Every structure is written in C-alpha cells, then in structure tokens.
Amino acid sequence: MAYEKELQVAQLAVARAAILTKAVFHEKAKGTVSKDDKSPVTIGDFGAQALIIAAIKHNFPSDEVVGEEEASSLREQKDLSSTIWNLVKDVKLDDPESDALLGGPIRSEAEMLDIIDMGNSAGGNKGRIWALDPIDGTKGFLRGGQYAVCLALIVDGDVKVGVLGCPNLPIDDREPLTEDMGAAASDAEGKGVLFSAVLGQGATSQPLTRRGASTDSTGVRPIHVSKISDVSEAVMCESVEPGHSSKGDNALIAEKLGITRKPVQMDSQAKYGSVARGAGDLYLRLPVRKDYIEKIWDHAAGDLIVREAGGQVTDVAGNRLNFGLGRTLTENKGVIAAPANVHAQVLKAVQEVLNSK
Ligand SMILES: Nc1ncnc2c1ncn2[C@@H]1O[C@H](COP(=O)(O)OS(=O)(=O)O)[C@@H](OP(=O)(O)O)[C@H]1O
Ligand SMILES: [Mg+2]
Ligand SMILES: [Mg+2]
Numbered sequence: 001m002a003y004e005k006e007l008q009v010a011q012l013a014v015a016r017a018a019i020l021t022k023a024v025f026h027e028k029a030k031g032t033v034s035k036d037d038k039s040p041v042t043i044g045d046f047g048a049q050a051l052i053i054a055a056i057k058h059n060f061p062s063d064e065v066v067g068e069e070e071a072s073s074l075r076e077q078k079d080l081s082s083t084i085w086n087l088v089k090d091v092k093l094d095d096p097e098s099d100a101l102l103g104g105p106i107r108s109e110a111e112m113l114d115i116i117d118m119g120n121s122a123g124g125n126k127g128r129i130w131a132l133d134p135i136d137g138t139k140g141f142l143r144g145g146q147y148a149v150c151l152a153l154i155v156d157g158d159v160k161v162g163v164l165g166c167p168n169l170p171i172d173d174r175e176p177l178t179e180d181m182g183a184a185a186s187d188a189e190g191k192g193v194l195f196s197a198v199l200g201q202g203a204t205s206q207p208l209t210r211r212g213a214s215t216d217s218t219g220v221r222p223i224h225v226s227k228i229s230d231v232s233e234a235v236m237c238e239s240v241e242p243g244h245s246s247k248g249d250n251a252l253i254a255e256k257l258g259i260t261r262k263p264v265q266m267d268s269q270a271k272y273g274s275v276a277r278g279a280g281d282l283y284l285r286l287p288v289r290k291d292y293i294e295k296i297w298d299h300a301a302g303d304l305i306v307r308e309a310g311g312q313v314t315d316v317a318g319n320r321l322n323f324g325l326g327r328t329l330t331e332n333k334g335v336i337a338a339p340a341n342v343h344a345q346v347l348k349a350v351q352e353v354l355n356s357k
C-alpha cells in the first residue's frame, strides 16, 4: 500500500514524542519561553520536535520539514537546552524493534539543537514536506487539558499522510465529549489515542501507547464522522482561547442552525480528531483578527483525517485548505470541518453570519 513506511514512521515518531511530552508534564519540567508573538513554548515542544525530526531524517534523509519551533532561543539559554537534552536522550519506545526503526538516539546536545532547526523548510507545492507541530495547544498542555502531537506528509502540495497523537483524549471512540474537555483531562488509564489517515485509504484510531482497550490485537479501528442528519442536534467543537477563534460568531451560527447544546471547548487538533471519530459533529474556527494567517502545522494532519473519515474541511469561502503555498495557509480564512452531508448547510449559516456583520 502507498505510504506504508511513511505512516509507520510517523505513528511511531509521534508515539515516542508523546512519551516525552507526558514525562515533561508529570515531572513538572514546565519552564516556558515566550515567543515573539507572546505564545508559550515549553521543554515538551522543543524535545518533541527534536525527536520527530530525527526519526524523519533517519528514514527519509532528503525530505524537508516545516516545524513550528526553532532553536535560536535555546542556544542563548544553556540551562533550558541542557534540561531538554537530559529528557530527550533517554526517551525510548517500549518495543526495541520499533525504536530501532526511528534511528539510534540523538548523539549530543549540539546535534539536538541542529535537528530542531531542520524544521525550517519554506514549504511549497513541490516535493516531500512534513508539517510538524510538536505540541499543538501548548496552553492546553500546560493546563493539563487537550493537546496534540501533529505530523503530516505533504507531497507536491497535497496531504498524503496525517497522524495526531492526543494523550489526553479517551481511547474509546464512542466516549462522549464533556464540557470540561479543555480543563480537566489527564493521561490516566483509558486516555491517549493516535489518529491516522493516508489519502484514499480511510482514517483510523488506536491506543497511543499500544496497551489498553482494543478491539483486536493492535487496537486499530476505522473511524467515521457522525451520521448526523439533523444539524440542530450537533455537538460543536471550538477553541479554548478567545483570541484564536470567534466564540460570538459560533454562537450566532449555532442559533441559526437551531443548535441548543453548548459548544465543547478544547485546545489543539484534538478537535479534528473528535470530529473524525464522531464524538463531536462540527469544528468551527472563525477568524477573530483579520491579519492572522493560519499555520500549515495547525491543520494538515487534522484536515486529512477528517476528510478520510467522511468529513469535509473548507475555509469560510467554501474552498479546500491549500497546504502548498508555504508555511502558512495564505489563501484561506477560517476553518469549517463537518460530516460531508451537512457541510454545505453549515457553510451557508457561516456565510450568512459573516455577511451580516
Ligand atoms: N490569533 C490566532 N488566531 C488563530 N490561531 C492562533 C492565533 N494565535 C495562535 N494561534 C494558533 O492556535 C493554535 C492552538 O489553537 P487551538 O484553537 O487549537 O487551541 S486553543 O483552544 O486556542 O488553545 C496555536 O498552536 P500552538 O502554538 O501549537 O499551541 C497557534 O498556532
Ligand atoms: Mg506554539
Ligand atoms: Mg499549533
């Protein structure tokens, strides 16, 4: 099957990085650095980016990576850099054979910094480019809420493989979303799911750490968006951060569609995963600031996983997200993810609300 090795490497690399992010959370190694845009970046973000790029470069040396983080601030903060190195150098998958597939350990702290900086591809619509968000929803991660380790392979501008590791979402696809999803999750028993998709091959979920509840020996299950026919019964997913998507517009759209249930707020591409498995029905991300341009690593994996699970993903104009234009989604504003049968109806409501402003 096409992209079999890429899928396997991506799944294992994301699972290994999630071992690190969970350790960072539980060891409270929570030093943060503030980036130019004032968003936080943690030991977990840097460490996960290093581990995932190392795995990609070991297996596919000439592939490029568009990664969210870069190491310049670490090169100036030796203490932070060595804290990260001390965690990164010891992270291993349980299964030695799988671990070996990702290449040997990173050899030194200096090499780790260089690897983090290999996420500097300009992106584009030619060749093989991985989009990597080592921790999506960093604020959710710090809060103990939802976050996701996100990796997608884009070939000539099209997303071919998408993997999302969500350590704080339930393993069970049928577990309903709760209102406090964004606040009080934990990676205890029954939590931690890995969503995957390959273009044209459908979408799946499985336990993130190969143990726990499963329906067969590997625990891989096909996933599908919900079979909702009456959109007024929809469960809508939205951001936690008020600055990331418009809660006011979402409320007006919900009213127009006759939706009475309160939206479920959670950070990260866990929203795409939740829609793909039918735990949520809709994901709406309407712009707050006109000048904000979405990043490809915040959407590439989720976009493919939802589409392969029977959903449609567009911007507010009804166009597909274009991942071939560089590091950002320069041609798209906002995101609407919904089961294919109700997407047009939701899009219409979105446009009516936006046009009436
Ligand atoms: N102004 C603005 N508008 C839209 N999006 C923004 C904005 N600022 C930041 N970001 C990006 O939002 C990513 C996390 O957003 P989410 O909506 O998934 O989660 S959250 O509930 O808002 O925390 C977050 O990803 P991470 O940095 O990986 O956490 C950012 O890339
Ligand atoms: Mg960030
Ligand atoms: Mg992100």
Ligand SMILES: [Mg+2]
Pocket: 045, 068, 133, 134, 135, 136, 137, 138
């Ligand atoms: Mg991030």
